[in-house]
Amino acid sequence: MPGLGTPVADLRSRLKSLECRACGAEVDFRHPVGVCPACGHALLARYDLADLDGRAWEREVAARPPTLWRYRELLPLQRSENVVTLGEGLSPLLPLAEAEAAPGVRLLLKDDGGLPTGSFKARGMSVAVSRARELGLKELFVPSAGNAGVALAAYGARGGLPVRVYLPEQTPEPMKEGCRSYGARVVELPGTLREVGAAARNAERDSGAFDLSTLREPYRAEGKKTMGLEIFEQCGRAGLPDAIVYPTGGGTGLIGMYRAFEELRSLGLLDRAPRLYAVQSEGCAPVVRALRDGTPGIAPWEEPRSIAPGLLVPAPFAGERILEAIRGSRGGGTTVSDRAVVDAMERLARRHGISVSPEGAAPYAALGALLREGAIRSGETVLLYNTGSGLPFSPAALRRAVGAPAG
Ligand SMILES: Cc1ncc(COP(=O)(O)O)c(C=O)c1O
Ligand SMILES: [Zn+2]
Structure with missing residues (x-):
């Protein structure tokens, strides 16, 4: 599995917990989780930054390879062998x-x-698919306006995880083809992302595949x-x-x-x-x-x-x-x-x-x-x-x- 290039035993992530800002719940990050189990709102990652020296960190980051993984302390990945990367980050x-x-x-x-x-969707999907591997997930799906689907299809392929993408019928053809070219299964549905998302989650309810819908899992936002x-x-x-x-x-x-x-x-x-x-x-x-x-x-x-x-x-x-x-x-x-x-x-x-x-x-x-x-x-x-x-x-x-x- 391609990782960061140089093997790093420990990414030194400062991830502490997942937090629901709606109800205040704190959730253990060591298990797969989507939305807040208490209230159904979005979960966001929380980091323990108390003993990280900001100036020293800034200097260290500047010397690292030019991908978003240079910010590894502020990202949720624990181990480098789980990183699924295509060299994303540091755009002009x-x-x-x-x-x-x-x-x-x-x-x-x-x-x-x-x-x-x-597109910028590569950032979120690189981190989310890496975490999916780290947590042992086996199959992924996403409802998408196009770009998120193409990105998930690519990172899924690179990480060895099968992907299903649900797209509104009016999505530009090159995006549908893009998803298929990476081996993802594409399901086209009527309506906007609102209807397509609801139908996708319904169709996948008992499939065992993990839902990577926008902010219904905590790690795309980290990317x-x-x-x-x-x-x-x-x-x-x-x-x-x-x-x-x-x-x-x-x-x-x-x-x-x-x-x-x-x-x-x-x-x-x-x-x-x-x-x-x-x-x-x-x-x-x-x-x-x-x-x-x-x-x-x-x-x-x-x-x-x-x-x-x-x-x-x-x-x-x-x-x-x-x-x-x-x-x-x-x-x-x-x-x-x-x-x-x-x-x-x-x-x-x-x-x-x-x-x-x-x-x-x-x-x-x-x-x-x-x-x-x-x-x-x-x-x-x-x-x-x-x-x-x-x-x-x-x-x-x-x-x-x-x-x-x-x-
Ligand atoms: C090219 C492009 N720009 C912007 C957006 C909106 O993204 P966000 O979720 O950050 O508001 C999307 C989402 O599909 C997109 O594909
Ligand atoms: Zn909550």
């Missing part, structure tokens, strides 16, 4: 020229489009945490952006980055964390609506529509945790039209040479609104997160879908 952080919509704002783009399987750890490492304490703008569906990215900054703060490495902003589609914006209405939870969005498959999440599972990440960072959220997303994809490709997914174009498309709404200001540094490659998408088909003239 690129400066962008000023955007007309946001004069005076310094722009950075964190580009996860080049990660294994073409996503490395987005925040990398931003910290790449920017340096003094150069951290004022704001991070992130395309939000199920919310694992925001929850993960928020936790990264919390942990860095408790290591004494950070005073001021970036504000986190969710960008959603006008036709499916349950998180942004909850922020605008000031509600404690997130109500399902009726008749969801979005050109970006990953943003088509009408009822995110861990709503309270998503709102906690945004409000706790003093951030916010805004929406973008499908047409603006397609225009932003084209602009990022043609002007900046960066192929982004529709989701990844949404933060760029949102810049004007964020400035008008006073969320970001001239003179600030703003990091736009590109979560996936644009290569599986046809620009001409996207332009037709939003009624725009051929480009």
